[in-house]
Structure formats: structure tokens, C-alpha cells
Amino acid sequence: MMERKALAPGLMIDGFTLGERIFAGGMGSVWRATHPDYALPIILKIPFFAPGENVSAIIAFEIEEMIMKRLSGPHVPKFLGSGELADLPYIAMEFVEGESLASLTDAAPVAADEVARIGQLLARALVDVHRQQVIHLDLKPGNVILAKRGAVLIDFGLARHDKLPDLMGEETGLPVGSAPYMSPEQILGDRTHLESDIFAVGAMLYELATAKPPFGIPNTRAGLKQRLKTDLATLAPALSGLPPGLAEVILRSLATDPADRYPTADHLLFDLNHLDQVVVTDRSKRADGGVFAWVGQMLGRPGEAKRTSSRATSLDQRFASAPLIMAAVDLSRGADPLAEMVRVHVRRVLAAEPRARLACVTVLRTKLIGEDKPTDDAGRPAYIGRLVAVKDWARSLNLPEEKVSYHVLEGVDAAAALIEYAHHNPIDHIVMGARASSSLRRHLGSVSSRVVAEARCTVTVVRLGGGGEADETPPGPDSAPDES
Amino acid sequence: MRLAVLTDIHGNAEALDACLEHIASVGVDGHVILGDIVGYGPDPGYVVERVMELQRRGAVVLLGNHDEAIADGSGGMSELAAEAIGWTREQLTDEHKAFLAGLPLTHQDGNTLFVHASARDPGDWNYVIHRLHAVDCFAATDARRILCGHTHRPILFHQIADRPVEEFVPKPNTKVPFFKARRYLAVIGSVGQPRDHNPNTCWALLEPDGLTLNRIAYDIDATARKIAATRLPRWLGLRLYEGR
Structure with missing residues (x-):
């Protein structure tokens, strides 16, 4: 193992020179950096752990490295390199200039037009990332940067690649993600649905429109599970100020059963692009029986049957x-x-x-x-x-x-x-x-x-x-x- | 090192030739054969000859239970397998039989262990199908990476620290990356008699940073015709079309 040097501005790591530290937390630190081969602004994410300890941090690092290496395009930061776990683990990537969506949700409610516009940006980013076989599974305002080139999704530490092993561990089955934006199936330990990202978009748009996340900010498992039983009808009144088409899109995205949401982000984007043509349904009535049947089905099946129940198909088959x-x-x-x-x-x-x-x-x-x-x-x-x-x-x-x-x-x-x-x-x-x-x-x-x-x-x-x-x-x- | 790993060839000449041709086009540094060279298939002699030739050129060749049964008898096998062993034994020369009888059960290369069935008591031919089998197999060795066959159903088990063992069915022709903090147990699909409902033949490309299960179409008609022309049960040909 390489001798661990103290991280400080000026330290050289594989050609990257550390600059200012812009974040430090229990899981690691984030640094600005420069590299002679790259003109773009760079950050290094450096996780903090000793090998063999703190398995969750190692797993998040493995996942982010595996996923970032395989993603490209305007809706993700450009991946520039990574360091070995046994030496100095880091992930170097483009620093994306733009505004965090969190600053917009902090200023919510925002106008309906703006909600729809941000929805389009988010859906467009999902179309691109899902086509690259990746489900983000931790979408929240803090993980979205509104850049000139569109919405850029960051932090793929909980993501899943449809053609590669889920490093998060299906066996533990514990919900991971951000409570306000986590889909019902994630709460039940199922990480196979692209619709989970669509749910998170619905939750973010709801928050932008109303200044509140649709299911509050639960901090217990029981509180989290509340949304498995929430009738969508109770969410509708807060959206009554929106054009009906936009409210419909948000409610459909938040449906409890993933099969009641949009089958792909493409469909979501299509509706957001044609809000005047969205068919407004009485979601609350339509959903009921089906949702309880679905939740019962999900809860009733132990082990792997549960996790693969509603979608045994691959993303490719879905598209x-x-x-x-x-x-x-x-x-x-x-x-x-x-x-x-x-x-x-x-x-x-x-x-x-x-x-x-x-x-x-x-x-x-x-x-x-x-x-x-x-x-x-x-x-x-x-x-x-x-x-x-x-x-x-x-x-x-x-x-x-x-x-x-x-x-x-x-x-x-x-x-x-x-x-x-x-x-x-x-x-x-x-x-x-x-x-x-x-x-x-x-x-x-x-x-x-x-x-x-x-x-x-x-x-x-x-x-x-x-x-x-x-x-x-x-x-x-x-x-x-x-x-x- | 890029290694081609093949297992459960089972006397299927067309499937083996298709794999070796593809391997040659891809380019590898060596071959590992995880056993069950014969049994079920119509061309045991030809397949043994090709494997012997690979071994002369440096390939690692391991023993499988069907290879063992040629000399030791087919006790404990299914009726179908035992019937095929009886026929196969008649097709092989003394040289072939001596070759099979002399094969080792395991081969370890650094952190990587090669074995026909589970690493737990390799000569007992334990299947690795479920997570619990994988737990047993991991416990039996210090190797970080274990490659085996025997079930004809590809699956990859992986484990980090003391977390539960996880499983994943590798997608055909898609490289699964290895992570240094994890242990891996890869059950490679069969060359000569796939049973995962994908009739294409299977060989694995093992690289330091990942594993790819290559699935190749081959001339099943030719193999099935040959089986039909022998005293082997016809079902052994028909099942090849369905991959079961």
C-alpha cells in the first residue's frame, strides 16, 4: 500500500494537483483539482476509510467508480480517472458549473411553467442515463445541477447498472436512498426499477410546485413506509393550482405501483412536452385496489422473489x-x-x-x-x-x-x-x-x-x-x- | 493474463470447435479446461484429442465427474448420464482413458482457484447453485477468485467483507468488472450442453479486472444428428436446442 500522504492543496495524485477542499464529511472529502491534460474544471472525490472497515463507504466508492466509468454524455460529469482502493482511492471528474436544483427547491414554490421546464430537463437527463443502462436510485435536488447544457445528475454512489452486479447487495434488502424522494419499491428493498427514478422526479416536481415533499421528511422506517399506503387523492389538492396536465404528470409519476407510472422517462418527457394533450384521469379512484394488491404482493414475497417480482425484464426489453x-x-x-x-x-x-x-x-x-x-x-x-x-x-x-x-x-x-x-x-x-x-x-x-x-x-x-x-x-x- | 476458461465440453465437437475458433479470434494467453470433457456427446474421442493438444501447448486441464466415471464407474450418476458413460467408454482409446484418469482436481494460480465443482471436497462433486453452496465453497479456500463448472448454469457469486454473499447471472458477452475488495465465485456455463435456456455454447474470458461469458451460436443440427446416429439417448440431442 502506498504511504498515505496528508491531503492538502498542492498534493499531486496521478497527475492531478489538489486545489481547494470544497467539502468534507464523514464519508470523505471533495477537492478542486487541475491536470495538465484537461482544460475543464476538475474535482476529486476522495472517500475516507481504511480497507476492511466501513463497508458501506467502500461499496459506494465501488459503485460510483463502476458507473461513472461507463457513463458519458451531457447529463453526467465527465469521468477523468480513479485510484485503486488499496493505494489512494479517488474519483476524478469534471466539476459541473451550474445551479443546484436544491437552491430552487429551497425557493419553492416556483411557477408552473418553471416546474414543467425543470421536469423536461430532468426527464431528458433520465432518458439519456437510462439508455446507458444506469438507474440512479438517489435522485434528489442536491444531486441535480442545472447547467447550461441541461440537467446534470451527480453522485452515483447508490446507482445500479442493469447489466452488471448490484454491488449494493440485494441480500441485505434495506432501503437506501434519500427518504423524501425514495420510491415505494426501494423502501421494500427492490432496486431494479427505472420507475424509481421517475418517482423521484415526481417528488421533486411536487416539491418545486408546493414547497413541500409529497410525503414529508420521514426519519423512521415506519414513517418511510407510510407512502406505501398513501392515497394519491390526498396529494392532488396541493397541486390544484397547476395546469391539470402538469398535475396529472406529477401524480402519475408518484403512483405507488411502478407499473402505474410512466414505463420509461421517454414517455414522461413526451407528456411534459405536450401538457395540453395529457389525458387527465381520476388517479385516486383508479389506483386503489391495484395498489393494495401490489403492496401485498411485494410484502408477501420473501427473498429474491420479492425483489424481482414486478419487473423481470431488462431495461433493453423495457425500451x-x-x-x-x-x-x-x-x-x-x-x-x-x-x-x-x-x-x-x-x-x-x-x-x-x-x-x-x-x-x-x-x-x-x-x-x-x-x-x-x-x-x-x-x-x-x-x-x-x-x-x-x-x-x-x-x-x-x-x-x-x-x-x-x-x-x-x-x-x-x-x-x-x-x-x-x-x-x-x-x-x-x-x-x-x-x-x-x-x-x-x-x-x-x-x-x-x-x-x-x-x-x-x-x-x-x-x-x-x-x-x-x-x-x-x-x-x-x-x-x-x-x-x- | 487473459485466460480462456472452458468447462463441461461433454464430447460436443461442434461446440468446442466454435469456442476455440472464437477464442483464437479474440486472442488469449492460455486455456483452462475445468473438466467433464466427455459424457453425453457423440464425439468423445475427437474432443479428448483436442484437449490433449491444448494441454501440450500449456493448457491447464482438470478432472470432472464424467471423466472420472470412465475409469471408476458411473455410480451415483443419473440413468441418462450413466448410459452415456457406458457408450462413451467404448469410444475411447486406452491413451484417452489414461489421459482422463491422470487429470488433477484443482489448480491454483495466485489468488485464483480452478475446480470442476465446489471447492468444498472437490472430489465429491458438490453443485454450486444457491448462495448457501457458494458460502460453503468460499469457506473451503483462501482464493479470492474461484472458477468452476458442473451445473451448466452460469452464475456469479460475490462477497465483500462479511456481508452476505450476493448472486448475479452474467449477461452474455458483457464483461463483469472485478473489485479488489470482493471475492468472486464464477460458475461457468457449459461448452457442450448449456442448461440455462440459452442453447449457445459458452466460454469465459478471465482477465485480471473482470470476467466475460461469451455465448456463441454453433451447428446444433450437426451434433444432434450425430447423437441420433449412435446408441446415445435421442433426448441428449434434442435438449441441446432448448439449452436444458
Whole structure:
């Protein structure tokens, strides 16, 4: 073992030079640092323990190192290096500049718009981190930094990687996390649900909106377990000042049974992006019987059966079974064989995955950015006619209202509007049509080929069978996404 | 050191060849064979020859209970296994039998112990299936890392300090990192007769910082056809398709 030098500014550790100590606690200390290879601001987290002692601290260090090494992207601090347990354990990472969400919850209540905006940032971060197979499991305002690039999640010491062993120890089964934001299943020792993070987001948004965490700040196990029996109806009145869609999103995120929450953060983000289309339910009535059945089931099963009960599937299977599907249809010419063919393929995609959600999208082209809203012959805004048309297009799919939404995008550039929408929401799979090519389209590039080239998700391009239909009509100002 | 660890080949030539081909493409510093080279499968002679060749090139080869039964008889085995041992014995040369009879039960390399079944009384062929088996196995040795086979169902047990033993089923082709503060007991899946409902053959890549269970598709049709053409029970071929 390396001789343990006193930690002090100026000490060199594997090329990192310690600067100011910015935190010191029972579990360790956090230091600013510099390194000649990195221009970004750096911190070193240095846990405090002697090997063989204080197992919880060692486990938290193992977990954070294992998880941080495997995460990347804008919603986590950049991992820069780590030290051996037997020598000097540390984790070096980017110091994320920004505002802690805790300073916002301290100033709560905040305006509904701000609650929704922060919800979008949190959901966007979860979409990214969950796709990297990681469930955070200790989300709280103090572990979220609102940076210029979005929400950044920190402190992965209690996290779980879906494809790697849970180092926290399933055998002990004790709840770990932060009491106000901990999900019911975590309280029961189950660390397998991505919905636990969605619950924590719901709890944080609730606190932002009302200045109080939804279940108080319990400091006993009995107090913690109180939320297993809490009727969501008792939470609803405090949210009555919010737009109903936003209240619905928060309550759904806080459902006791994880199966009643959003299946993925993608679905949560989608609703937060379209609050006016959220179907408001009577959650309190709907939840009851199911919740008590679920809690009974969770409590009744000993050992591993309990911990793997509601979700024996992997995160990958979850993403596969609950995709966000986007149908992009050209309705500028009214009823259209190609739009019908797109619907045939959409139906096929939806049939395979019962938890899929469909966004029906059409583009209303405008000539110039910022021009007056186009109107129809009767002087009504043109998008209303298009909205009617897109709902009519979807009708025969017979989807329940909470599984489908309708969107008229307005823009000069149809492809760009579709790509932006798909990225923003975040769509897994676009189904759109392509018309037979013409020399003009070959020259300009078709909308579908640009979407295929530039969208980050899967794209199915539907063509009419037979290959005969030559359509030489050049795209007009009002032609929509799949016209080319 | 990067080691390829193979176990429970059970006379399955197609599965072994698929593994060795994949291992060659990945590149390793050595091979360890954790026993049960023969039994069940239609090509015991070919498989023993290949394993002997690996041993000549430096591989560690251990004894399994089926290998032992060739010389010592099949007492204590299931009827199916005993029937296959009887047939297998007829297929092997004296040289093959002498090779199998001379194999050791365990091999320790630094902190790592290799063994066919549990490290607790290795010659008793105790299965490692549940946590309690793992507790017994850990208690029987000082090794920090133990690799075994015998059950045909891959699972990884790990333990830190005096916390309870934890278990994890490794995901195919995904490296599980090792942590220095932990002990590990890895039950490697079978090359020749997987029983974890994944019919693909299995070999483990053991590195200083982690373990990867590689699962490779192989020509099950060919193996099953060969089994059907022998006096071996047909079920031994059919089960390969289901991985059970």
C-alpha cells in the first residue's frame, strides 16, 4: 500500500494537483483539482476509510467508480480517472458549473411553467442515463445541477447498472436512498426499477410546485413506509393550482405501483412536452385496489422473489416494449393512398408492442419564418384543418386516447421540423411515406431521405406497392412531410 | 493474463470447435479446461484429442465427474448420464482413458482457484447453485477468485467483507468488472450442453479486472444428428436446442 500522504492543496495524485477542499464529511472529502491534460474544471472525490472497515463507504466508492466509468454524455460529469482502493482511492471528474436544483427547491414554490421546464430537463437527463443502462436510485435536488447544457445528475454512489452486479447487495434488502424522494419499491428493498427514478422526479416536481415533499421528511422506517399506503387523492389538492396536465404528470409519476407510472422517462418527457394533450384521469379512484394488491404482493414475497417480482425484464426489453412511435403523414392533398399505406405500417408496428405510444404528426409549410399564420379559405387558421385531418387519419387505428396524440408542425423546412420534433420528444421510430421520385425531387433531395439521413432514431419509409406511381408534381408551399 | 476458461465440453465437437475458433479470434494467453470433457456427446474421442493438444501447448486441464466415471464407474450418476458413460467408454482409446484418469482436481494460480465443482471436497462433486453452496465453497479456500463448472448454469457469486454473499447471472458477452475488495465465485456455463435456456455454447474470458461469458451460436443440427446416429439417448440431442 502506498504511504498515505496528508491531503492538502498542492498534493499531486496521478497527475492531478489538489486545489481547494470544497467539502468534507464523514464519508470523505471533495477537492478542486487541475491536470495538465484537461482544460475543464476538475474535482476529486476522495472517500475516507481504511480497507476492511466501513463497508458501506467502500461499496459506494465501488459503485460510483463502476458507473461513472461507463457513463458519458451531457447529463453526467465527465469521468477523468480513479485510484485503486488499496493505494489512494479517488474519483476524478469534471466539476459541473451550474445551479443546484436544491437552491430552487429551497425557493419553492416556483411557477408552473418553471416546474414543467425543470421536469423536461430532468426527464431528458433520465432518458439519456437510462439508455446507458444506469438507474440512479438517489435522485434528489442536491444531486441535480442545472447547467447550461441541461440537467446534470451527480453522485452515483447508490446507482445500479442493469447489466452488471448490484454491488449494493440485494441480500441485505434495506432501503437506501434519500427518504423524501425514495420510491415505494426501494423502501421494500427492490432496486431494479427505472420507475424509481421517475418517482423521484415526481417528488421533486411536487416539491418545486408546493414547497413541500409529497410525503414529508420521514426519519423512521415506519414513517418511510407510510407512502406505501398513501392515497394519491390526498396529494392532488396541493397541486390544484397547476395546469391539470402538469398535475396529472406529477401524480402519475408518484403512483405507488411502478407499473402505474410512466414505463420509461421517454414517455414522461413526451407528456411534459405536450401538457395540453395529457389525458387527465381520476388517479385516486383508479389506483386503489391495484395498489393494495401490489403492496401485498411485494410484502408477501420473501427473498429474491420479492425483489424481482414486478419487473423481470431488462431495461433493453423495457425500451423495446414501450417505444414512442411517430407517424409522419402528408395530408396536404386530403385522403391519400400513401397516407393510408403509412397507417397500415403504423398499425403493424403498434400491434407488436402494447405499451407503445403514437404521435401523429403532419407538417404545415410556411413560406417564410415569422410570416403570419396561414389561413384556409374561410379565414380559419390552417392548422385547425390539418389537426382535424390528422385525427381523422388516425381514427381507424382505434387507439385509446392516452396512447395517441396529434401534432401539426409549422415550418419552412418539413424535414427539419420532423427531425427536430423526433429528437425533442424523444421518438424511437418514425414511420413516414415516400412518393415515387421525380427529377426535381432528385435534385432537391426528398424529405424522407433527409429524415433517414439526419434523424437519430429508426425510420421506416413506406412506399406504395407496384413501383409504378410517378408523381411529377413539384412540391408546393403547402406540401407536407412525406411528399417526396 | 487473459485466460480462456472452458468447462463441461461433454464430447460436443461442434461446440468446442466454435469456442476455440472464437477464442483464437479474440486472442488469449492460455486455456483452462475445468473438466467433464466427455459424457453425453457423440464425439468423445475427437474432443479428448483436442484437449490433449491444448494441454501440450500449456493448457491447464482438470478432472470432472464424467471423466472420472470412465475409469471408476458411473455410480451415483443419473440413468441418462450413466448410459452415456457406458457408450462413451467404448469410444475411447486406452491413451484417452489414461489421459482422463491422470487429470488433477484443482489448480491454483495466485489468488485464483480452478475446480470442476465446489471447492468444498472437490472430489465429491458438490453443485454450486444457491448462495448457501457458494458460502460453503468460499469457506473451503483462501482464493479470492474461484472458477468452476458442473451445473451448466452460469452464475456469479460475490462477497465483500462479511456481508452476505450476493448472486448475479452474467449477461452474455458483457464483461463483469472485478473489485479488489470482493471475492468472486464464477460458475461457468457449459461448452457442450448449456442448461440455462440459452442453447449457445459458452466460454469465459478471465482477465485480471473482470470476467466475460461469451455465448456463441454453433451447428446444433450437426451434433444432434450425430447423437441420433449412435446408441446415445435421442433426448441428449434434442435438449441441446432448448439449452436444458
